[in-house]
Amino acid sequence: MGEGVRFWILSAFLVVAGLVQPASGGTPVHDRAGFAVSLCGDGAAQSRALDALIRSSGEDAVDDLAAAGLLLRGLLERRLVCLGDTAILLDRIGASDGREVASGAVRPADGGRSPVLGLRQRALVETALGIATLVAGETVELRSKGLAAVERRMAGVPDAVLARAQENERDPGLKAAIGTAAQGAALSSPDPVRRLAAISAVADAPSGAAVSRLSALKSDPAYRGDPAFRAALDVGIARVERAVWIGNGLALLYNGLSFASILFMAAAGLAIIFGLMGVINLAQGEFIMVGAYAAYGVQETFRRFAPGFLDLYLVAAIPVAFLAAALVGILIEALILRHLYRRPLMSLLATWAVSLFLINLVRVAFGSQNLQFGMPSYVSGGVPLYADFIVTWNRLFAIAFAAATLVLTLLILKRTPLGLDIRAVTQNRDIAACLGIRTRRVDRLAFGFGSGLAGLAGVALCPIYSVNPGMGATFIVDSFMVVVLGGVGTVVGTLVAALGIGGANVLIEPFYGAVAAKVIVLAGIILFLQRRPEGLFAVRRRR
C-alpha cells in the first residue's frame, strides 16, 4: 500500500509541472481541456478520447503524456470533478475546491459530479496511465510500475510506445525488461526473426495466457509453411505447457498446505485437551473466535493510541489473543469442566452450552456483522512465483503461523516442566498423581494452553476469513476429525492428519467440486476409523 501511495504522490508532482506548462501542438492530447471534457462525457466519449490518446502515445510529447497521466489518475480516484463544461482536479477526494484543468485556476467544486468509469473505460484508463507512467515517469521505480501495467494489457499498446520507452530508458535493467516485453509483443510481426524471438520471449514468461497466445499461432499460415517457425512454436508451447503444469502442481501443494495449516491450528489445542482430559470441547471454535476478536481489540487500540504502528497490530495481537483465549479457557475449566471429568459425555454437552453462550455474548456485545480489519501489506496481495503459481501473503502468514505453533507446542510439551507433567498425566493420571503431580493444576494449565492455541489460530485466520460471532462453528467437525484421525494425544499425529485431510480435499476438489470433496474425505475418515478406531498414531489404548 505505502509503496503505491508514494508512487502516485510522485507522479502527481511530476505531472503538476506538466500541467502548468503551456500546451503546444495539434494531437488530441494537446488540447488538455478538451481531453478533460471528453473524460467528463459518456462512456463512448471517454472511450474515443482514451483510444486516441493510446494510439498517439508513441509520438506524443513527454509532458503531454504526463499531463494526461495526472488527469487519468484523478479520474480513477474520482478526484476529477465535472462542473458544467469545465473539469476540476481535486487534490484529494472530497476536497471543496481544486484546479481547473483548462486554466489551472483554483475553483470551488461544489455541485460537480465525478464520473464513474465503466469496465471498458477503466481498462483503457489503466492502459493509458501505464503508458504515460512508463514514458513520463520520473524514477526507475515509477517507470517499472508503468511497464508492469503495460504488460498486463499488451494487446492494446502500440509498438511505438515500447520502442520509444526502450530508447529513452537509461536504467540498464529496466531497458532490458522493456526489450523483453517488446520482443514478446511482436508475436504477429511480419518479420520472421522478430517473431521467433517473440515466441521464445513469451515462452520465457510461462503462464496459461502464454499457452493461449502461442497456441493461437498454430492457425497462422507460417505454421504450415515455415518449418523453422513450426519447430520454434512447438518447442515454445511444450516449454510453456510444462512450466504451467509444474506451476499448477506447486499451486496444488500450496493450497493443500495452507488448508492443512488452518486445520492444524484449529485442531492443535483440541488434541491436547482431548488427549489429556478426554474432554470433547465443542467450544474450541469459539476460542478461535475469541482470539480473532482479541486481535480486533488490539487493532482498535493501535488505531487510537499508536496509529503510526498500525501495521504491526497483527504481530502484537499474538500474545494478546493467546492470553485472552487462555483466560477464557481457564475460567471455563475452573467454573464448569472441573466438575465433569468423570463424565465426558456431560462435559461435551456443557461445552456445547458454553459455545452457544459465547457466540451470543459476542453477538450482543459486538453485533453480528463482520469485523473491519485493516490488512497490513504483509498479509494482502500476493506475488507470482512461477508460471501461474501465486503465493498469497495471507496464506503464507497462516502457514508460517502454523509452523510456529507446531514448534511452540512441541517445545512446551517436550522441554518444559509443564509439558512433562502434561505428558505424564496424559499417559497415566493415577500414577502421575501418586508421584505428586497436582493433576488438577496440570489439567487447568493444559486447558488454558489448548485454548490459547485456538486463540492463536484466530489471529492467523483474520486475514483469510471473515470474523464474526459464528466463525468458530465451521471448524468443529473438521477439527475433531483431524484429532481423531491423527490419534489422540499426539501433536505429530494431528499434524499428519491435518496434512492428509487438507491435501485430500484440495486434490479431489477440482474433479468433483468442493462439496463432494468434503463428503468423500469425511466418509473416508469415518470408514478408516471403523477399521482403526485409535487413529493413525495410537499412543496406547485400553479396551
Place this chain on the structure above:
Amino acid sequence: MVDVTRRHFIGTAAALAAPAIIRPAWAADTVKLGCLFSSSGTMANIEGRLNHVVRMAADGINAKGGVNGRRIEVVTSDPASDWPLYAQIGRQMLQQEKVAALFGCWTSVSRKSVLPVVEQNDGLLFYPLHFEGDENSKNVVYVNSPPASSVLPAVDYLMGAEGVGAKRFFMIGSDYVWPRTINKQLKAYWTSKGVAATAWREEYVPLGFSNFQTLVNQIRSFAAEPGGQPIVVLTVVGSSIPDFLREFANQGIRATDVPILGLDMVEADLEGLDTAPLVGHLNCWAYLQAAKAEANTRFLADWAAYVKAKSVPFSADTVIDPMVSAYDSVQLWALAAAKAGSFDVPEVRKAFAGLSFADPSGYTLTMTGENNYVSRGVFIGSVNEKQGFDILWQSPDAPKPVPFSPYG
C-alpha cells in the same frame, strides 16, 4: 440494543401454560405487523438489519397518525436461521398474534417454508429479496425483482459494447435453489443468444464455504483460455462473498481482467474488506446506496438517526437494497390498508392494484394487480474504494416485472 421483551407474547405464554385462559383484550387502537428475520445464526449479519428497518418504517407511519386511525405495533422474532422455525413462528404470529401482515425471509428456503403457512391462513408475507422467480402466490408480495427483470439486464450490459463485451462465463454459486435457477436461466438465455455451451463453466460450493483458493485458481486458468472476455457470475451468498472477494484480490485478478458480477453482493459484504484491489466489480439490485434521489437522502438520514437513537448494532452508514425493500414493504402495506380502509387480507390485496410509491431508489414503485410483484428500477453498481458501490448504469424506468422467466 435488544428490544428484549416486548410484552406482546404474554398471549402465547398464557396459551402455552393454560390454553383455556382468555387472552387479554388488546387495545383496539393498534394493528400488528410481524417480522420474520433472523438475528442469530448464519443469516444474522445481513437479515438482522431488516427487523430494525421495519420498526423504523412503522415509527415513521405512526408519527403521521398511523393507518386507518390505528398505531402500528411491530412484533419481532428470531427464527435463528432455522428454516422450519420460520414456518412455526409465522404460524404463531398469524394465529396467535393476529398480525395483519408478515415481513420476512431472506433465503428462498425460508420463504418456501413459510409459504404453506401464509397460504393456509390466508396471511400476507412481504418478501424483500430478489429471488429465482417462477412463483406467484396470492399470499406473498414479491417486493424485489425476479431474475428476468434484474439479472438479465445486468448480464446484457456486460455482454454489450457498453460493458466489456463478455464472451465467456464462469458461474460460481452456493449450492441451493437460487443460484442454480439463476444459472439455469442464464444458460438458456445465452443459448438463445447463440453462445456455445463450451463458453461457460458452472461450479457450486456448500453454503458457508470459505476456502476459495482452488476455485480462484480455476478461474485464472479459465480466464487464460482463448475465446474472448471472461466474466464471473457470482451467486455465492452470505459469508462466502467476502471470503471469495478476498482470495480473488489476493491472487491479483483485477476487475479489468475478469470482472465479477456479484448478484447477491451488497454494501454489507464489503464491510471489513480492503476494496482498493476490488474496484470495478459489479453488482445489480433495485436499489444502491448511491442512488440520487431526495427520498434516498431522507432515508439515509433517517436510518443514521434511528441507529443512533436506538443503539442499533449495525452500521449507521451502510444501507442495502433489502433494507430499502423492507421499508418499501411497510409503506406499500400501509398504503394498501389505507386505500382499502381495512386490515383484512382480501381487502388489502384488492387494494394493491394501481398502488404507487416513490421509494428511496428514485423510482416510483407500482403494482398492477395482475400479480403480487412490484415494478422496480435496475441499478448496476461498481465497487469503489470506500467499501461501497458507484452507480454505473441504471434503467431509464422501472420495468414491468416478469414473474415467470421465459428462459429455462
Place this chain on the structure above:
Amino acid sequence: MRGAVETLPVTASRRFVPGLGGDPLLAGVIALVLSAALVIVLLQPAPYLVNMVGQFAAFAILAVSLDLVWGYLGILSLGHGLFFAVGGYVCAMHLLSHAYAVTGVAPDLMQFMGWKTLPLYWSGLTSAPYALVVALVLSAAIAFVFGYASFRSRVNGVYFSIISQALVYVAMLLMFRNDTGLGGNNGMTGFPLLFGHPIGAPGVVTGLAVATLLALALVLAGARALVVGRIGRRMLACRDDEARLRTLGYSTTRLKLGIWCLSAMIAALAGILYVPQVGIINPRVLSPDLSIEIAVWVAIGGMGRLGGAVIGAVAVNALKFWLSAAMPEAWPFILSGLVLVVVLGLPNGLLDLATLRLKPTWLRRGGGLG
C-alpha cells in the same frame, strides 16, 4: 488417554419392577399423553395449539429413541438427526408423490430438477404402507451398517459420539447438494394432501396430532417393556461394564446393534410424524447442532428415564417456540444456562427438582451417568 476411552462409571442399578407401577413418572407421562389426545379430540382447541402439541409429541418420540441408547446403553449418538431425517424425507417423498398422483399437479421439486416424471427410486412411494416400510427399513439398514462397523471394532464413548456427529454432518453436506436429487438445501415443502385430504384442514391437523400422541404412548409402553425385561437388564449391564458382560459370555455387539437399530427406527418414526405437521423437510435437520440438541433434551429431562426424555423434549421445545418469538435475544442464554445448571447441578435432569435432590454432583460419589 484415560477418561475418554474408559467405560462409564458404575452406578447403582435402579430397582426394577415390571409393569408401569414401578415407574410412577412414566405412568404419569403416558397418562398425560393420552389425556392430551382426549382433550384434543373432545375440546377441539385452536389448530395452532393442536399442531404444536403434535410437533412436541414427535420430538418426544425422537428423545425417547435417543434415551434408549444413551440412558440405557451408554451410547451417546450425536447423529440421531440422520434417522429422523430418513423418516422425514421418505414421508415427504410419499406426500409429494401421493399429491402428484391425486391432483396431477407436478410438485415444485420436479420443475426445479427438470424432471418430466419422478425418478425410479420414487416409485411405489404413493402407497403409505410401503413408504412406512421403506422409511423403517432404510433407517435400520443405515444404523446396521454404521453400528456393525463401529461396535465390532469397539468404537465407544466419546469416539462414537464424534464419529456419529461426523456421519450426520456428511449426510447434511450430501443432502445440500442439488445433484443428490432430494431438493438440495430447499428440501421438500408445499405438501398439499395427506391421504387425499387438504393437509391444513383442522381435521387433518387434529388427526395427525392425535396419531403422534398415540404413537408416543405406544413407543413409551414398548420401550418400558423392553427395558424392564431381560434385554433391559443386559442393556444396563452393558452400559455399566461392557467388558465384564462380554467376559460373562454375552455378545455385547449383537445386543448393542439390535437396540441401536431399534432406536434408529423409532427416530425415523418420529421423522415420519413430524414432517406433515411442520410442512417442510430439508437438510437443516441433519445439522450437527440439532443432533446435539436432542441429547440436550434428554439430559435436561433426565436420561435413563423414559418419562424424563419426554419431559425434556417438551419443555425445551415449548420454551424455544415461546421465547424465540417473545424474547429472541434471551433464548440462547436461557438454553445454555439451563444446560449448564442441569449438567452441573442436576445429574438426573429436571427430575431432580421433583425429588429435591439438589446436592451438587461433585459432592456425591458416583455421580450421575455420563
